[in-house]
Amino acid sequence: MAQGYVEFEFDLPAALLDSLVAEFAKMSSASLTHDHTGQVPDEQGVYQLLVGGQVVYVGKTDADSGLRGRLSKHAWTIQHRQNLRPEDVQFKCARVFVFTAMDLEKLLIRHYAQTADVWWNFSGFGSNDPGRNRDTTELKATGFDAVYPIDLDHPVDIQSEGGVSAAQVLDALRRELPFTLRAESDGSRGRRPHADLVTSIIPPFQTKPATTRQVLESVLGALPAGWQATALPGRIILYREDRDYTAGTVIGRS
Structure with a gap:
């Protein structure tokens, strides 16, 4: 080798990983609540969740x-779960000003x-609705959904004095739920609600605030015969059917 010459290769991924791990180790965590996630800048970076x-x-x-957006989404996802209190989940995050081509998440x-x-x-934590073909x-x-099943008996903030359609009630319920509620459509490309959901009128809720289960039972009580609500891993489905799912629990039938 020539005098006054050396070959040096800097392991940037390893150096960045070591620095991030050390930074996380000395950080204090915060509860994964919207009060805390709302204070995080909406910048690129890495994060960890802890229980x-x-x-x-x-x-x-x-x-x-x-x-901020990603952590807020996770804070919403962990709501309405059995065996998991949202205040028990913590987070640490770090803004990273320079991202290289390395896969920081994998490292x-x-x-x-x-x-x-x-x-x-x-x-399966944070997964999107897999669709009808994966319901079986x-x-x-x-899995996350097996350890922390959705809580059907959690109160939801839906006010109804009656006189509204099942489709409207389901739309209001979707906005309250931190997981998927999928109902049969009319088969059109625009996925409009099924006619039964539009024409069936829901009476006033007997319990206020009502739970997710009670809202669905009210909807089923107003629908024609043949509808079934089922709690599947991480989601609820409402279809015209009469069947059992090995990975689901029937909430009720009309």
């Missing part, structure tokens, strides 16, 4: 979907998986 001090999820965002998952079980990353899929026993 009982244990890292359960690691993620990253870019400038188009910043930290962080790999690091924390050595000493912690970041199982929310592999459990078996429930993964260790």
Whole structure:
């Protein structure tokens, strides 16, 4: 090798990973509530979710979907769940001013998986509605929805004195629920509500505030015979059918 010459390769991914891990280690966490997530800048960065001090999820965002938006979405997702109090979930996040082509999320998952079980990353947490074709899929026993089922008996802020359609009630319920509520449409490309949902009028709720279960029971009570509401992993479906799902629980039938 020539005198006065050396070949040096800087391991940027490893250096950035070490710096981020050290920064997270000395940070204090905050509860994953909208009061706290609303104070986070909506910038690109990385974050982790913790339960009982244990890292359960690691993620990253870019400038188009910043930290505030992503954490706020997660704060909404953990609502209305059995076995999980929202105040028990904590977060730490860091804005990263320079993103390289490296996959920071994968590097962080790999690091924390050595000493912690970041199982929310592999459990379906935060997934979108998989659609009708996946409604019969078996429930993964260790998945997020299996460990923290949706809570049908959680109160929802829906005011109804009666005289409104089932479709309107379901729209109001969707806005309240932090998980998917899917109902049969009329089959059009625009996915308009089924005619039964438009013409069926819901009476006043007997209990105020009503729970998700009570709202659905009121809707079923007003629909023609043949409708069924089912609680599936992480979502509720309402269709004209009479069937059992291995990974679901029938809420009621009309």
